[in-house]
Amino acid sequence: MTERRRLVHTTFLFLLPVLVAAFGRSVLTAVLVVLLMLLWHWAITISGFVAPEKHPPLILDSISASHFVEKVRWNMDRAGIEYAERPAGGTLGAYFLGRTVPRLRIRTGAVSSRIGNSAEILRYLWGAHVGILGEAVAHLEPTPERLALEKRFDRYGVNLQVWIYHHLLEDRDLTLHAWGINNPAVPLWQRLLLRPLYPVLATLIRRSFRITPQTYEKTCSHIEALLTEMDATLSDGRASILGGDRLNYTDFQFAAMCGLWLQPRNYGGGRADKVRIERSQATNPMRADIERWIEDYPKAVAWVQALYAEERPCIRQTSA
Numbered sequence: 001m002t003e004r005r006r007l008v009h010t011t012f013l014f015l016l017p018v019l020v021a022a023f024g025r026s027v028l029t030a031v032l033v034v035l036l037m038l039l040w041h042w043a044i045t046i047s048g049f050v051a052p053e054k055h056p057p058l059i060l061d062s063i064s065a066s067h068f069v070e071k072v073r074w075n076m077d078r079a080g081i082e083y084a085e086r087p088a089g090g091t092l093g094a095y096f097l098g099r100t101v102p103r104l105r106i107r108t109g110a111v112s113s114r115i116g117n118s119a120e121i122l123r124y125l126w127g128a129h130v131g132i133l134g135e136a137v138a139h140l141e142p143t144p145e146r147l148a149l150e151k152r153f154d155r156y157g158v159n160l161q162v163w164i165y166h167h168l169l170e171d172r173d174l175t176l177h178a179w180g181i182n183n184p185a186v187p188l189w190q191r192l193l194l195r196p197l198y199p200v201l202a203t204l205i206r207r208s209f210r211i212t213p214q215t216y217e218k219t220c221s222h223i224e225a226l227l228t229e230m231d232a233t234l235s236d237g238r239a240s241i242l243g244g245d246r247l248n249y250t251d252f253q254f255a256a257m258c259g260l261w262l263q264p265r266n267y268g269g270g271r272a273d274k275v276r277i278e279r280s281q282a283t284n285p286m287r288a289d290i291e292r293w294i295e296d297y298p299k300a301v302a303w304v305q306a307l308y309a310e311e312r313p314c315i316r317q318t319s320a
């Protein structure tokens, strides 16, 4: 892994035209500097083999509040897989680097790989650990019915993004808080950028999620249809949504997705405390939706709360 070295190189690259112009250097000097930059770039590539940067073997790129991150994080914690979490300021990665979170970075010797998309990350985790950890990752086994349910819960997660931004963007400070402006684990330069960039980021979110009163209504009806179904399914007292007593990754996924609006005490397992939105801080319409859902779906809500209380112990904070 040579990311930090590449970051220094890229920063210098962007400064170069300014330096060459400021010092009034000739074309020949500029060409020489370009050759030096190429040499530096090559040296960084070689250094990845000769003197790789020190990183934990598994790094989870995140934004702390994300329910998709919580889906992966909970399943990793459950399996006892060691990783370091690296939180970023909300939406910066998406709109400036084109990546979503969760993203898992894996270092194997001098080779580094990245996996985006929570579903693909869970498939990797199961495949990479089943031979070593056995039973500890049994909850990650991707059976056909789990895969089908996971897709539905991922759609629920996307609907919740529309729902939450519809409400949150009405309150700039609350949105910035959820994005990590008060979270010391987010790099300071990102926290400083969030506020001035807010108008641009908010516009991009409204456009990319097509947030309008109509999409909000439609989204709420999808969310409520799924909650109605889960409420009925869980009313027979089963432990796992798919039946039986053994919990699997789709159970933690559903709880993680609901955790976004229900905010149980252990949401994030200790890693999202600095971005929590207490119900009392929510805007009135947002609180009204949450309270309506709590009242209308008591079985599903009680199940999620119990799962968080009993199966989501707070873990030690580890950051990359």
Ligand SMILES: N[C@@H](CCC(=O)N[C@@H](CS)C(=O)NCC(=O)O)C(=O)O
Binding pocket: 063, 066, 067, 068, 069, 089, 090, 091, 092, 093, 094, 095, 099, 100, 101, 102, 116, 117, 118, 119, 154
């Ligand atoms: N299909 C993706 C969805 C992930 C997603 O939408 N993540 C959001 C956070 S919940 C994100 O990356 N937002 C951009 C950002 O905040 O940088 C997955 O399952 O991981």
